[in-house]
Amino acid sequence: MSDVAKKAGVSIGTVSNVLNHANRVKPGTVKKVQRAIEELGFVRNDAARQLKAGNSRTIGLVVPDASNPFFADLAKGAENLAIAREFAVIIGNSSEDNSRESSYINLFHEQRVGGVLISPVRGVNKRIEQLHHMGINAVIVDREADATICCSVSVDDVAGGRLASRHLLDQGRKHIAFVGGGPSIQQTVDRLEGVRQEMLNFPKARLSVFETSEMNVLAGRKVGIEIGKLPATERPDGVFCANDLVAVGVMQALLFENSIKVPEQIAMIGYDDIDFAQSTIVPLSSVRQPSHLLGSSAVELLISELQDVDHVHRQITFQPEIVIRESSLRTK
Amino acid sequence: MSDVAKKAGVSIGTVSNVLNHANRVKPGTVKKVQRAIEELGFVRNDAARQLKAGNSRTIGLVVPDASNPFFADLAKGAENLAIAREFAVIIGNSSEDNSRESSYINLFHEQRVGGVLISPVRGVNKRIEQLHHMGINAVIVDREADATICCSVSVDDVAGGRLASRHLLDQGRKHIAFVGGGPSIQQTVDRLEGVRQEMLNFPKARLSVFETSEMNVLAGRKVGIEIGKLPATERPDGVFCANDLVAVGVMQALLFENSIKVPEQIAMIGYDDIDFAQSTIVPLSSVRQPSHLLGSSAVELLISELQDVDHVHRQITFQPEIVIRESSLRTK
DNA sequence: CTCTAAAATTGAAACGATTCAAAAAAAGTA
DNA sequence: TACTTTTTTTGAATCGTTTCAATTTTAGAG
Numbered sequence: 001m002s003d004v005a006k007k008a009g010v011s012i013g014t015v016s017n018v019l020n021h022a023n024r025v026k027p028g029t030v031k032k033v034q035r036a037i038e039e040l041g042f043v044r045n046d047a048a049r050q051l052k053a054g055n056s057r058t059i060g061l062v063v064p065d066a067s068n069p070f071f072a073d074l075a076k077g078a079e080n081l082a083i084a085r086e087f088a089v090i091i092g093n094s095s096e097d098n099s100r101e102s103s104y105i106n107l108f109h110e111q112r113v114g115g116v117l118i119s120p121v122r123g124v125n126k127r128i129e130q131l132h133h134m135g136i137n138a139v140i141v142d143r144e145a146d147a148t149i150c151c152s153v154s155v156d157d158v159a160g161g162r163l164a165s166r167h168l169l170d171q172g173r174k175h176i177a178f179v180g181g182g183p184s185i186q187q188t189v190d191r192l193e194g195v196r197q198e199m200l201n202f203p204k205a206r207l208s209v210f211e212t213s214e215m216n217v218l219a220g221r222k223v224g225i226e227i228g229k230l231p232a233t234e235r236p237d238g239v240f241c242a243n244d245l246v247a248v249g250v251m252q253a254l255l256f257e258n259s260i261k262v263p264e265q266i267a268m269i270g271y272d273d274i275d276f277a278q279s280t281i282v283p284l285s286s287v288r289q290p291s292h293l294l295g296s297s298a299v300e301l302l303i304s305e306l307q308d309v310d311h312v313h314r315q316i317t318f319q320p321e322i323v324i325r326e327s328s329l330r331t332k
Numbered sequence: 333m334s335d336v337a338k339k340a341g342v343s344i345g346t347v348s349n350v351l352n353h354a355n356r357v358k359p360g361t362v363k364k365v366q367r368a369i370e371e372l373g374f375v376r377n378d379a380a381r382q383l384k385a386g387n388s389r390t391i392g393l394v395v396p397d398a399s400n401p402f403f404a405d406l407a408k409g410a411e412n413l414a415i416a417r418e419f420a421v422i423i424g425n426s427s428e429d430n431s432r433e434s435s436y437i438n439l440f441h442e443q444r445v446g447g448v449l450i451s452p453v454r455g456v457n458k459r460i461e462q463l464h465h466m467g468i469n470a471v472i473v474d475r476e477a478d479a480t481i482c483c484s485v486s487v488d489d490v491a492g493g494r495l496a497s498r499h500l501l502d503q504g505r506k507h508i509a510f511v512g513g514g515p516s517i518q519q520t521v522d523r524l525e526g527v528r529q530e531m532l533n534f535p536k537a538r539l540s541v542f543e544t545s546e547m548n549v550l551a552g553r554k555v556g557i558e559i560g561k562l563p564a565t566e567r568p569d570g571v572f573c574a575n576d577l578v579a580v581g582v583m584q585a586l587l588f589e590n591s592i593k594v595p596e597q598i599a600m601i602g603y604d605d606i607d608f609a610q611s612t613i614v615p616l617s618s619v620r621q622p623s624h625l626l627g628s629s630a631v632e633l634l635i636s637e638l639q640d641v642d643h644v645h646r647q648i649t650f651q652p653e654i655v656i657r658e659s660s661l662r663t664k
Numbered sequence: 665c666t667c668t669a670a671a672a673t674t675g676a677a678a679c680g681a682t683t684c685a686a687a688a689a690a691a692g693t694a
Numbered sequence: 695t696a697c698t699t700t701t702t703t704t705g706a707a708t709c710g711t712t713t714c715a716a717t718t719t720t721a722g723a724g
Contacts, residue, residue: 001680001681002680010703010704011703011704011705012680012681012682012704012705013682013683013684013703013704013705014702014703014704015681016681016682016683017682017702017703019681019682020682024701024702024703025702025703026690026701026702026703029702029703041465041466043438043441043442043466044442044680044681045383045442045444045679045680045681046379046442046443046444046681047378047379047380047382047383047388047443047444047679047680047681048379048383048679048680048681048682048709049442049680049681049682050379050681050709051377051379051380051383051679051680051681051682051708051709051710051711052680052681052682052683052708052709053681053682053709054709056379066404066407066408067401067404067405067408069399069401072398072399072404073399075398076398076399076425079425083432088424088439090422090423091422091423092420093408093411100415106375107420109375110375110376110377110378110381111378111379112377112378112379133373134373134375217607217608217611248608248611251611252610252611275548275549276549276580276608276611276612278584279549279580279583279584279608279612279613280608280611280612280613281611281612281613281614281615282613283613333710333711334710342673342674343673343674343675344674344675344710344711344712345673345674345675345712345713345714346672346673346674348711348712348713349672349673349712351711351712352712356671356672356673357672357673358671358672358673358720361672361673376710376711377709377710377711378711379709379710379711380679380709380710380711380712381710381711381712382679382711383678383679383680383681383709383710383711383712384678384679384710384711384712384713385679385711385712386679
């Protein structure tokens with residue numbers, strides 16, 4: 001910067017003013033400085049700027065699976081709004097791993113990000129507590145949080161679970177299977193809770209629960225093979241998967257490995273309504289979440305927390321919506 | 333940090349040594365300092381560290397479409413290796429927009445990232461030139477680069493185009509349609525070039541080219557509707573899409589909007605072999621690229637450039653591989 | 665116990681921006 | 695012209711690390 005100052009024949013302070021408060025500087029001087037910047041190819045060192053400022057115009061986003069289109073869309077929503085507000089978004093992929101989640105939080109903290117959007121893998125409250133204790137502004141996404149400590153943006157997963165299971169039961173299915181990622185994943189727990197609630201209205205129906213190691217296509221395929229091998233009396237006639245990736249895997253296995261017909265023999269419904277859901281072998285019914293809106297709302301809340309003096313923590317909950325396609329329709 | 337030093341009863345320099353060169357410090361002292369760090373909840377300020385170091389252990393990655401699973405996988409490959417080498421990866425999504433690409437480059441430059449992995453939208457050489465001129469270490473991904481200036485990791489797109497089109501022609505298709513994103517997108521240009529080369533071996537076959545506004549499902553659907561509306565004599569009997577997202581869109585439109593049978597009336601093949609390709613309504617043939625490997629190799633090259641004094645720029649080119657599924661098979 | 669070599673510790677300087685009180689220049693007024 | 699007010703410009707101090715030459719402590723040898 002001092003090179004620029006020398007070349008433009010002004011002081012360092014003036015160069016800084018041109019960069020940050022151009023209106024305080026005489027127009028002629030601005031031009032001189034800008035020409036010098038241009039000629040020297042000067043680019044401000046953000047580390048020094050941050051060091052002085054104490055924080056940065058960057059938002060950290062920690063997601064459990066960046067290759068899940070749902071989170072990719074959520075990230076896109078967040079990024080678009082952030083850019084409009086002149087913030088940058090850094091994405092960290094925890095891969096549903098607690099220690100990886102921690103190291104991203106540390107990395108972001110070291111970088112003194114303005115704040116963090118996070119969809120915690122497990123132990124939400126513990127994580128919130130920790131972030132709060134570290135003095136990091138955080139918005140919980142896709143999970144409800146304790147209103148007193150921070151903001152959150154979520155979708156009512158219990159309602160989503162009810163929607164999906166009620167639809168299957170309404171279609172006359174008697175034995176529902178729920179396929180999801182185990183009790184450490186909150187989304188799974190809530191969606192299953194919705195199923196359980198709904199089952200109370202159908203006392204004759206039966207529920208089986210299958211646990212996957214991860215929430216992706218491959219893990220779904222494993223469960224699909226397992227289901228296909230069950231004797232006819234033990235086999236469910238309706239499968240609800242905790243996300244579409246798992247549903248796609250289960251469907252693949254049922255159709256190709258076990259020659260089971262969807263929806264005739266087994267009706268299926270997924271969750272997230274990713275772009276591909278309508279393009280699967282049998283178009284997949286799903287529960288739609290406003291992924292884009294989740295991301296942008298989260299950024300909105302975070303920026304409000306950073307900038308508004310009278311900010312109060314808010315919990316925004318969106319309602320999911322069922323999208324019915326061929327995979328879950330009643331057999332004629 | 334001075335608080336930590338005071339609490340541990342040592343100097344600031346010692347605290348720094350504990351953090352960075354623990355072996356230079358007596359084990360007992362290390363313990364004292366670590367306890368102090370623990371108790372005070374101290375987190376190093378990365379801005380100051382970077383300011384001193386002049387650069388950061390961060391790698392910027394600029395992709396044209398983060399919601400394309402191909403790039404999501406590539407990013408994952410990059411991230412995994414980077415983490416193993418204790419680098420962090422920041423992802424910027426240019427959305428195939430030149431100015432957005434520029435602003436990410438500037439952001440990364442301001443942050444003094446160690447280097448940049450980039451899949452430039454257009455004008456590759458101009459962009460390489462610019463990065464080189466700015467003194468930014470860069471590796472071009474998914475595109476070959478001028479060997480004298482920087483490294484690159486790519487897949488032979490011309491070969492991929494040949495593979496796909498030869499397969500369709502071998503199956504007896506006479507009128508091939510190529511669907512891709514226009515001449516500004518290098519991948520499209522190269523894959524089409526492959527098609528053109530291969531057509532020379534089949535002088536009786538015909539080629540039509542359709543241009544999409546973007547390279548996603550929605551854009552593909554539009555072209556699919558267009559193709560479906562063509563009179564039978566003008567309609568292609570083999571469609572090669574420049575990526576799987578577009579192929580999925582085209583397939584949706586053909587099947588649902590126009591009731592055209594795949595592969596009986598129109599054979600289809602996509603590109604990238606994303607996870608979903610085998611789960612589409614009619615399982616989609618595709619050209620597989622080693623997406624994960626692309627990402628990790630790029631990181632490898634970049635880190636070598638940063639750390640090895642005798643680094644020489646290398647161009648790594650992988651060969652694509654055809655994956656044949658139902659969508660392109662000959663009608664019995 | 666003394667001397668020497670090795671290991672551990674110290675703390676001032678440097679990184680490159682922003683800030684702000686003070687100085688200088690310009691504009692306005694009598 | 696002389697003085698006041700407003701606008702611009704200046705540059706030293708600051709942010710929190712890392713580095714490295716100098717100093718102190720410890721270990722080893724005789």
